[in-house]
Amino acid sequence: MSYYLGFDGGGTKTESALIDAAGAVLARGIGGPSNPLRVGFDHAFAALGGATTHALSAARLQAQQIRGVCAGLAGAGQARVVKRVMAFLVETFPTAFVHVTTDLEVALEAAVGSGPGVVLIAGTGSAAYGRNASGQKARAGGHGPWIGDEGSAFDIGRRAVAAVARTRDGLAPVTLLTEMIPAALDCASWEALAERIAENPDEVFPRIFPVVAEAADAADGPAREILFTAALGLSMLAGSVIRKLELAEEEFVLAKAGGVFGRSQLLDSALDSLIASAVRRAKIAPLRVSPAEGAAQLAKRLSDLTNRKAVHGPKA
Helix, strand or coil, X not given: CCEEEEEEECCCCEEEEEEXXXXXXXXXXXXXXXCHXXXXXXXXXXXXXXXXXXXXXXXXXXXXXXXXXXXXXXXXXXXXXXXXXXXXXXXXXXXXXXXXXXXXXXXXXXXXXXXXXXXXXXCCCEEEEEECCCCCEEEEECCCCCCCCCCCHHHHHHHHHHHHHHHHCCCCCCCCHXXXXXXXXXXXXXXXXXXXXXXXXXXXXXXXXXXXXXXXXXXXXXXXXXHHHHHHHHHHHHHXXXXXXXXXXXXXXXXXXXXXXXXXXXXXXXXXXHHHHHCCCEEXXXXXXXXXXXXXXXXXXXXXXXXXXXXXXXXX
């Protein structure tokens, strides 16, 4: 029996999925964040190792039994990241075909398989990625928290704290977020919150997103404005990819993935309306399977393709 392992790793967590030759999911695992550009390679490798251990232990398998591995990681758009992660996975799975790519690639696989479509990701970071019927690919976003990631949990949290700061300075309307954010994060004061942000913004800002969603549900004006801005930013990322691939007049699936979606009806409905008004033939849908399972399916397809070429040779 052949087994294939897929990883989906970002700035918050790493998920793994183990499938058999028929594509059935045998086990799943979870680990910490594995974006090497945000947490460093040592922490990323520890997260991948933890997600591996969980999945293999649950299925009672050994690493030597894995035939194909695919890791879709945030930050893997850089060649140096791919090289180091490849080396780690090849050492961990010595008998497996190994493929390292971005979390965007495995999310697209989870959305439409090898066909055309667009995936919009909004978690700790944000990006859009797609492929048309000709196989052409395009992406937008994914530039990191300081120059991009519009509409992400990090961006929403940062905007929320900035709104509170303006309120405290008398420059913006009163907002429920002033009291809600410190309480949700167990910070006794604004100064304590500021210290935590300075120490580890990745740990603080994404956790504020649910607070913003709650405040928006309570009709808080600044919170609602932040979520509308997030929806607009995400729609622009999707629109950029759609234009690059010339999909505006085509029927295609636009899938949404990431922890931002499904938490705020206001954000979700605003985003869907913006996309529908610009691209009427797009079918907005969730992913078919989890990104980790998409990675495992990609590992299987690429491994099988590589083995066929090895046996029969490339086509003339």
